[in-house]
Amino acid sequence: MTTALDQRLGAGLLHHASTHPGRVALSIGRRDYTYEEAAVTARRWAAALVEAVGGRPRRVGVFAHRSEVSYLGVAAVLCAGAAFVPLNRKFPQERTRTMLERADVDAVLVDAASAPRLAELLPQIPGRPAVLLPDARRADVPGLAGHPVLDAVDLAGFSPLRALPEPAPDDPAYLLFTSGSTGVPKGVPVTHANVRAFLRANQDRYRLTPEDRLSQTFDQTFDLSVFDLFMAWENGAAVCAMDPIELLAPFKYLERNGITVWFSVPSVAAVLRKRGALRPGSMPTLRWSLFCGEALPRATAEAWQAAAPHSTVENLYGPTELTIACTVHRWDPVTSPAACVHDNVPIGRPYPGLHTLVVDERLAEVPEGEPGELCVAGPQTTPGYWRAPELTAERYFEHAGRTYYRTGDLVRHLDGQYVCLGRNDQQVKVGGHRVELGEIEAALRRAGALEAVCLLRPDDQTITAVVSGAVDPDALADACAADLPAYMVPKSVHVVEEMPVNTNGKVDRAALRTRLTKQEQEREREQTAGRR
Known part of the structure; x- marks a missing residue:
């Protein structure tokens, strides 16, 4: 049974303390809090x-x-x-x-x-x-x-x-x-008001009850954790904080704690799939399986659905500026695979009450089905960046009496829902965390690099840095580790004499990728020759 949403975020906790004081609100390890x-x-x-x-x-x-x-x-x-x-x-x-x-x-x-x-x-x-x-x-x-x-x-x-x-x-x-x-x-x-709008949309969608038990897999500096806490407490359910080590093999935890709602970044499920751990029927207690924070691969969705056969799998999408998530796609084993683009699950349809635009570089709407940047307006659109009016003006704009946020994500509207094609800037997702590659490049320059470029290679979860100048790559990596969260530290640092540039005088990232690939191929040939 859901409660009427109060103006105060967290009102559900207080409401259920008076109506069901003995129910479990929070579980940490073996300790339950009523x-x-x-x-x-x-x-x-x-x-x-x-x-x-x-x-x-x-x-x-x-x-x-x-x-x-x-x-x-x-x-x-x-x-x-x-x-x-x-x-x-x-x-x-x-x-x-x-x-x-x-x-x-x-x-x-x-x-x-x-x-x-x-x-x-x-x-x-x-x-x-x-x-x-x-x-x-x-x-x-x-x-x-x-x-x-x-x-x-x-x-x-x-x-x-x-x-x-x-x-x-x-x-x-x-x-x-x-x-x-x-x-x-x-x-x-x-x-x-932003959070109330988000919770209202999800109250209607998921219909949680006091019998539900929600996983809590996110650090609280990640806004997806807000869903876990307040969707649970709004409905008299329990939120169960998982130790990160349990994410490597969550099955016993889920069974022991009777978890009914799972929410994580897709990479957690992808790792389990690669290890062959997502055995059919291995997560029978789940009735909702939600993923957000990065692209959800089709194969991961299929494997998770088989492992949680009583569960509805959904792919949520949304930046922090749009309050946790703003679109959702419900996975259908029959129809969803054909709707995937780049082998990733669609990001779906916007929540009720939200307005979307797909625009070009000039913020003009593109024709239906054409790629463009997704922009969203409505009650979940946050008021702008904290004490940063110039940055706010770059990312928020007025159109037809509404304030839209520019997500920076390229999408296409197909068959009534959105598919994500990638980023239109240097903002990427690594391990579910939103990362500005420019922030890492700034840290590298502060540490002594003359120029710095960060790329995702050899896959979309590995940050590789290319720098110029008389620098020690190990020292640069150490400086980044002291300045940035672990998920933002480059896995490798390559030093070049000078950066390739295009006709506009800008660093040619494609040329850098090609150069790194050639260098790796040459090293492999040398290693092969040395073994003969």
Whole structure:
């Protein structure tokens, strides 16, 4: 049974705490949290946030990973009337510092495993945000001088916040940072109205019940995690946080936890398929299997459908700027294979209430069936980039009284649905993460490269860097590892004397690919000759 959507994101958690307090809301490892326990904890931490900040906070960082603090911390921030800013201790320190600085947070909720990072992080942040340590003691955490601090002992003494601030529909519910072409992460504020529109569309589509148990496979810096938490809590269901190691062989976990709704990036399923692990009938508990974040290969969809025979498989599509997902294709074993393009599943039809355009470089609509850039308007379209009006003007435009977002994805409208043909810029998906190749190139230049070009080769999940200048490729790779998340670090760095250019004087990426291919072929010939 679904609940009526409230203006407040997270209202479902509070509703079911009063109607079904003993039901499981969250499962982490072997630890279950009931709706009552989760709601009381969230409201108690919310009271602490209000006390620490001296009123309603605006934005609060959640610096935690797959822990009680990471999930219930999000609920606490929303109960306090603020926007949550997910942070990831696996990210390089400088990236996290930039995100905190740009978000201008009033407070940070930190779990015990992330707390050791604070000693280096806090002195670099302007202002003095309050620090809440729900599962740690301040005496065990260095570097807190000058900051208001509430630790586990302090928080245990708070009563749950009674009067919850009412957010306006246009207030941000969360602020996510995505890869930026200038080398600086872009902030995307997603409003309560944006998320309500997304949840409403999916409430009608999936009809989840309190008996459902949803997988949670994403880091919370990935916006797809919002689906897991709030689709579960809106319906009195349970969200089950999976350890990343369990994704390598999820079958026992799914059976043991009775998972009914699976949601992941397609690469998780693709790896299982390549290993021959997707045996027919091996995931009998699933009734929904959802994929998003990158292209879903046809063969992966077919293998997953066979492994989860009672499940409906769907391919979702959408950038953060359009609130998690905005189109969907329901896999049909009979008709869908013929609709695939480049052997990838279609991205489908837009959600109800969304308006789409397919345009050329001049933003003029292209004829039906012709390729062009997908642009989307409607209640899920976010208001623009955080404190970046020039960047907003580049990606958002007005047409026929609506504000459209330019996705940068080339699509074609065929037989009533969209198929994705690829990117029209340097923004790519690697392991489900959106990556601006320009950000990696900027990091390489900062590390000493004269010129830097990043390519996806030999496959679309492997980043290869080509640089010029008197540089050490190993040192460049190390510099990237210190500056960028692991999924953005080039797997190899090739040094060339100069970059090939085309007639316009721009770097000729096709020529670079050809050059690298020839070099690899020459090395293979030399190795073959050496073995004779």
